[in-house]
Amino acid sequence: MNAIDRTPAGLLGSALAADPARPLVTFYDDATGERVELSVATFANWVAKTANYLQGDLAAEPGDRLALLLPAHWQTAVWLLACSSVGVVAEVGGDPAAADLVVSGPDTLEAARACSGERVALALRPLGGRFPQPPAGFADYAVEVPSQGDRFAPFAPVDPQAPALVVGDREFTGFQIGMTAVADADSVDMPGRPRILSGLPYDTWRGLSYGLYAPLAAGGSVVLCRHLEQLGADGIAAREAAEKVTFRAPDPRS
Numbered sequence: 001m002n003a004i005d006r007t008p009a010g011l012l013g014s015a016l017a018a019d020p021a022r023p024l025v026t027f028y029d030d031a032t033g034e035r036v037e038l039s040v041a042t043f044a045n046w047v048a049k050t051a052n053y054l055q056g057d058l059a060a061e062p063g064d065r066l067a068l069l070l071p072a073h074w075q076t077a078v079w080l081l082a083c084s085s086v087g088v089v090a091e092v093g094g095d096p097a098a099a100d101l102v103v104s105g106p107d108t109l110e111a112a113r114a115c116s117g118e119r120v121a122l123a124l125r126p127l128g129g130r131f132p133q134p135p136a137g138f139a140d141y142a143v144e145v146p147s148q149g150d151r152f153a154p155f156a157p158v159d160p161q162a163p164a165l166v167v168g169d170r171e172f173t174g175f176q177i178g179m180t181a182v183a184d185a186d187s188v189d190m191p192g193r194p195r196i197l198s199g200l201p202y203d204t205w206r207g208l209s210y211g212l213y214a215p216l217a218a219g220g221s222v223v224l225c226r227h228l229e230q231l232g233a234d235g236i237a238a239r240e241a242a243e244k245v246t247f248r249a250p251d252p253r254s
Contacts, residue, residue: 003160006178008084010160011216012047015040023221025212026243027074030227034126036074043078049148050082055155057144058101058118062087062156063163066101067094067115069108072202072226075122075141077212079103080165084174087158091166093203109135120144167205180205181213191246194220197239198249199228210249220246 004010015024020041027036038046054060066083068090070076083090096102096115103120104112112119121138123131130142164174172180185194196215200207215222223243228236240248 003175004158006182007158007160007164007174008081008177008213008216009158009174011178011213012040012044012081015216015219016044018219020044024216025074025077026221026223028223028225028228028239029073029126030225030230032126036127038074043074043081045150046075046078046145047081047085048150048152049145050078051085051152051154052148053145054082054088055086056148057139058120060086060088060101060118062154062158063089064100065089065091065094065098066103067096067099067112068092069094069096069102069104069112070122070202071105071124072198072200072207072211072224073105073124074224075124075128076202077224080208080212084164084177085152085158086154087156087162087164089163089166092168092208094166103141104138106131106135109138113137165208167203167208170205172205177213178217181209181217184209185214185218188247190214190218190220192218192220194218194247195223195243195245196220196247196249197223197225197236197243197245199225200249206250 024040024043025038066088096112101118102112102115105124119138120141121135122141128142131140134140160175161173165172198211211224
């Protein structure tokens with residue numbers, strides 16, 4: 001497997017070729033009762049549309065820095081893979097004032113206004129719904145992306161050894177994301193084709209690895225849960241059984 005195949009975009013392409021119908025991301029918001037399940041094909045379609053929007057309408061280029069101000073959410077996972085596809089560096093929780101463009105959830109709009117470049121807002125409503133009233137100074141993701149093309153090809157080749165992700169105090173190339181995710185899975189004896197339950201936030205590498213990159217690299221899937229702590233031990237056990245979970249990410253408090 002070459003360096004390009006180990007990038008998030010390469011791993012997604014391999015998953016799409018192998019089994020497009022299998023689940024990849026199952027998302028729960030336990031504060032609202034929302035549940036969304038995306039197959040590899042559906043997730044890849046969202047990634048393609050978002051990547052087309054990113055390099056087309058937003059004119060983003062390889063090496064540009066994108067401040068990603070979103071929680072652990074299926075749409076955040078889409079943006080991370082779209083950035084990898086275009087060659088844009090996703091800075092999770094990054095400084096909007098220092099970024100070329102910003103993608104914000106509804107709770108970080110004021111901070112996101114510090115970005116002098118393109119600004120995109122996500123309502124994070126069930127089924128990818130729009131803002132009831134679009135925030136001033138932002139493009140509404142749910143309005144702009146559905147009409148984008150279903151297939152993506154980058155305008156410029158993406159270097160797998162170029163910076164691709166910044167989270168916490170760590171920077172990763174696209175190649176390092178895939179290799180580190182594989183190493184993470186091996187280090188905890190993750191089963192083959194794992195079905196991972198994760199309630200970890202996306203603001204650390206561990207959260208991103210368990211909640212997206214490791215299941216993608218291992219040919220598995222993730223049950224990504226926001227506000228999982230609201231379920232309690234019995235509720236979590238019931239979800240594990242219902243979703244046929246084979247591996248649980250560490251408790252975020254550990």
